[in-house]
Amino acid sequence: MKKLIVAVFAIATALWFLNTSMLTTPPSGTVKILAHRGVHQVFEPDGVENDTCTAKRIEPPRHAYLENTIASMQAAMDSGAEVVELDVHLTPDREFAVFHDWTLDCRTDGTGVTEETPMSKLKTLDIGYGYTADGGKTFPFRGHAQGQMPTLTEVFTALPHGRFLINFKSERRAEGATLAVLLRAHPEWRKSVFGVFGGSAPTQETLRLVPGLRGYDKQSTLACLGRYAAFGWTGIVPDACRDTLVVVPANYAPFLWGWPGRFAARMRDVGSEVILLGRHGGGDFTSGIDSAEDLTLVPKNFAGYVWTNRAETIAPLLGKRMAATNHQANRE
Template sequence: MKKFAMVAFVIAAIVWLLNSSILATPPAGETKVLAHRGIHQVHKPDGVDEKTCTASRIEPPRHSYIENTIASMRAAFDNGAEVVEIDVHLTPDRKFAVFHDWTLDCRTDGSGVTEETPMSELKRLDVGYGYTADGGKTFPFRGHGEGQMPTLTEVFDALPHGRFLINFKSERREEGATLAVLLRIQPKWRKQVFGVYGGRTPTQEALRLVDGLRGYDRQSTLSCLGRYVAYGWTGLVPEACHDTLIVVPGNFAPFLWGWPHRFAARMQAAGSDIILAGANGGGDFTTGIDSADDLALVPENFSGYIWTNRAEAIGPLLSKNLAASNDSE
């Protein structure tokens, strides 16, 4: 019995040594902000499903920005975002419309399926039309979003120094192929594409066609994290975790072998970046780190990206915390 206990102790000690962050040097670099939809109007999350019109249940507005507009993206970068996440739909006239919803009825004064509507028609819509915080008594953004739905190429041209995480909203392979063609025609835009994600088929097609492009879908993320939990204690990094973007829900992170610094070093060596989401960031992985309390999920000296729905608050707060940390050293 004593011999068995000793063997168990030695094995446990080896596993601890292989995975303890106490003995690991954090990878170089500072925490970076990834702004979901730019700066936008947030909504109450309770009871939301795929059919919920979230524009009809926004919180009382704290600012005037509307998601996925060039103004909201510029504001996110001005508030310290390193990357802005945007949503795209390939329209019948072969333009990428930058807009979140599958249909137009919720947020705009139009109707119908976004990807089935020509960009010339989408340009005439008011993207702020449907927003209300008081059950429809007032609509504070009506008239302020007319003509504000941009194309992806307009985004690239307007914000040439910005970097974007592109969310394919469909499962159409041609979306990934069309993005690859755009980047081939205009190589200067390639450096602006931080990565792609969303629909598995277009995401994987874009990754196949664009050298060095990184991206993920729900299946690839679960494959990476699941396999790492299974045998990452050995120090081996699953192939699914190589050369990609790894979304880690904040409440799941402590269960990853070597979290935070040894895990981060392993992913960095595998050519991957970490995107830390909020607690319960499973499912579509879009729960954000959106408050000062949520920042407790972010490890000290974390060099990855944090996913937020409130870049206007988190960006300045993070900069303040980093400045205070540097002053204390």
């Protein structure tokens, strides 16, 4: 029995030394904001399913920005966002429409599948048509957003200093190939693409055709985190976690070997960036760090990216927290 206790203690001690953040220097730099959909109208996420029209359940508007517009992206960057996430669909006239929904019926005055609609038609739609915060009694954005659905080309042109995480909404490999062609034709836009994710086929096709680009899909994320959970305690980083974007739900993060400092250092050493999401309770990885309470889930020395739906709120809160931390460090 005594030998067993000694063995267990020795193993526990070894695991602690291999994975404690106390004995490693976390990656340098400061936390960075990744603004999901730019600055946009938010909604209560509870009960939302794939076919839920979220424009019909927005909170009372606090600002005039609509998601995935050039104005909303600029507002996110003005708030302090380092990266803006946006959604794309490849239309029949070979343009990338920047719009979230698979169909047009929820948010716009149009109907049909987004990717099946020519960009020339999409440009005529009112993308604020369907928004309501009071069950359809009033529509505060109706008539104010005609023609504001941008193309990806327009985004790159209007915001040349921006960085974007591109979400493929389909499983069409042609989307990845088309994006690669676009970046080859305009090499100056390559620096604007922080990464790609979403549909596995277009994501993997883009990564194959654009050297050095990072990206992820559901399968690669599960492979990375699952294999790291299995043997990351050894300090070995699985190939699925190398040269990629590692998205981590905040409520799972404390269970990762070496979280936060040693985990982040390991990912940095294999060429990956860490994106901290909000709490994950099933469905897609799209919940964000959206409140002061959520900010308690972000380690104070975290130097990765924080995914948020409220960049205009979270960026100032993070700034105040960093200022307070720096002030305390100077006093010490």
